[in-house]
Amino acid sequence: MTTLNSLADLGVLLEKEPERKTPKKRNNAPRKKSTEKPKQSQSQSQSKATILESQTRLKAFHAIATLSIANNREDLQRILNTDKLPPRLREYLKKIGVYDNNFDLTEKGQELRRTGTIQLEEKGLYQLWFCEHPLIGNQLIALQRLDALSPNIEGKTLGKKGQGRTLHFINGGAKCSVFDKESKSWKTCHTEIKDIDVISEEVMGHDATLIWNLDANNSVELKCNVKVKWPEKKHGGNPQNAHQHEVELPLSFKGESQKPTTVVYDSVADYFEGEWIAKRLSIQLPFSDKIDDFAILNACKIRDLPAEPLNIHEVGKMHIKSFKPINIEPTDSKSDQQIWLQTWLKGYFTQRPVSPLQAEKDQLLWRSKKQLAHLDIPPIGQKEILDLLAENGRERAYWNAAATIDLIPSQTSQQGIPLTLQSGDSVTPQRLLQHLTNDRSITSIFISDRYYRTDKQEQLLNAIANTCPGTLLTARNSETRIQPHGWDLDFFEKNKPENHDRYWIIETSQNERIWKVSTSLDFLRQQQNDEWEVVGYPTFTPMSRSDLPEFLLKYLEKN
Known part of the structure; x- marks a missing residue:
């Protein structure tokens, strides 16, 4: 087996097995609709995103606060189309920001006309649910409007003004679940905390599941169940005797992660004692036992993480629900790159014996993978491969390699093993000759081939003739073809069955x-x-001189 230094020497030789097409029998019966779901293609399954999961805590507080909440006000939307509004109503619309001082529609007013929704500020007593997690921040997740009849409202639980700011609650506005007492369900509204006058200590907590999807949106989702209570005053009764209702509702929140996905890849790289290379979306790492696996090295990808849960910088521990393979590559150290190649070769030859050209092709293809192409890893030659595989004794990988490069000490291996080229492969005549001779220096070539009549045959023979001198023994009707430089043309006296080969x-x-x-x-x-x-x-089938046909043996003896 000869080694190659670049794709130009051999090209990317992809295996192309010839298809055997069998005529299909015609079936005139009506087709039945398939009830099976379409199978997921390999590319679809490989495109799955990494999904991480952890448990966190949802905390509830009581607060007197000023909030800006998106309200559905189709009544206001309708009156905007009225030609003349009462002065008091116009002033109200100006006060809430629908009109400016010239009574022209503001951006807020245009949004109301377009969607029927408007952000309105309100001040009151609320129960606010927050999640304190690095991926979400102190995000407002849900709220419930409270009143004096609400249960568990005690003055001693309310803190001093300014405590809300010490909790660093997010004030930039986000989608928030607002409890609707009429429907007994959540409504999602854009909500912004404008100010917190007074806030309590934590009044209750809920276990929650946080899911981080490392997709293009870098999204997070929070899921939990919360208990919501509200009073219902009986008609004409004492407010103190109001009936308390309670319901457990599922609550979810979706948003963008407050942390970039790179903190995950940096953490994975740290586990492998490597470095995340963002521009190549790859982890650069030295060879170690953690990647001493032929499947990992062959694909240059990490498909599973042995670390569970994964300890992520600035986030904490998260469990891996699904994992998208991550590209890996050697370090810039030439010695480390050679260890990668040597280990890959050991695994490669452990699999099975392959043809010499196939083994050479596969080494070239591996060195040319997109994860490795920028490194230009030097190839390992046939003698070095055998020396490498013999280090731990002549085991299976050694004998597979020996068979591949024709060095098993037997009569068959001395002659070589059959070689079949694949249609469409890129192979130069010089490269083919190097393989057929085990990369030895050629002194001369003798070819016996009765057909030498076309320009394409002449083209190939001229390319072979450029390598060394030789002789072509062919049929007499080939006399019209041009004789290659440095070669002799000789002819059969007549066509016989024995000279057809x-x-x-x-x-x-x-x-x-x-x-x-x-x-x-x-x-x-x-x-x-x-x-x-x-x-x-x-x-190309190897043979010995004694196996040649008699006419050829006689010719060789005379010449």
């Missing part, structure tokens, strides 16, 4: 390699971009 005899500085070839001299064709491409599926 094709043979290549390659003399090297060390030995002789003989191959029986399944196709004529046009299986490699030069394209317009000067690259060579395989046509069909030519097979």
Whole structure:
């Protein structure tokens, strides 16, 4: 097996198995609608986002506060289309910000006309639910309007003015769940805390689940159940005897995370003692036992995290519900890069024996992966591979590699193993000859091929002739073709069944390699971009001189 330094030497040789098409039987029966759900494609399953989950706490406080809450006011929306409004109503609309001093619609007024919704300030007694978590901040999650009849309202629970500011509650406005007493449910409204006059200590708490979705929106979702109480005064009765209602309602909040996704990738990188490279969306890490796995190295991806839960910077511990694979790459150290390649080769040759060209192709493809292409990792040659695999004794990987590079000490391996090129692969004539000789220096080539009649056959033979001198033994009707420079043309006296086959005899500085070839001299064709491409599926089968046909043995003895 010969090593390559760049894609230009060999190209990206993708396996292309020939399809065997079988004619389908026609079925004239009416098609039934399938009840099966379409299967999720591999690309869809791989595109899943990383989802993390943790438990947190939702806290409730009583407060006297000024809030700005989005209200649905279709009544005000309708009167905006009225030609003439009463002066008092116009002043009211000006006061709430619908009109400016010239009684023109403000931006707030235009929003009301367009949507029927307006932000209105109100001051009162509320129960406010907050979640104190780094991903949400002290976010206002929900609120309930209270009154003097509300249960568990005691003066001693209310703190001094300014305590709200010490809690650092978010004041920028967000979607908030507002309890609606009539429907006994939540309504989602944009809510902003304008001021907190007085706030209590925590009056109740609820366990909640926080889900962090590391998708393009970097979203978080909070889920929990909360108990909501409210009084209902009996008609004509004493307010103190108002009946108290209680209901447990599911509560959820969705928003954007207050932390960037990079804190997760930085934490994963720390676990592997590496560094998150944002521009390549990859973790750069030294080789260690944590990635000593052929599947990880072969894909250059981490598909699972052994750390559970994951301890995230500035966030804390979170459980992994799903994990999107993360690209990994070696450090800039050349020695570390070689360890990655050596370990990959050990795993590669443990799998199974493969053809020499396939093994070389796969090493090139691995070194050319997008996670590794910028590093230009030097290849490892055949002798170094065997030395590497023999370090811990000649185990399975060693013998698989030895079979691959034709070094098993047996008669079969001395002759090599069969090679089949794949149609559409990019292989130069020089590269093919290097493989057929185990990268040894070629002194001459003898080819016996009865067909040498077309321009494409002449093109390939000329490319081979540029490598070394040689002889072509072919049929007499090939006399019209141009003789390659430095080569001899010789001819069969007549066509016989025994000379229908094709043979290549390659003399090297060390030995002789003989191959029986399944196709004529046009299986490699030069394209317009000067690259060579395989046509069909030519097979090279190794053989010894004694296996050659008699006519060829006699010819070789005479010449």
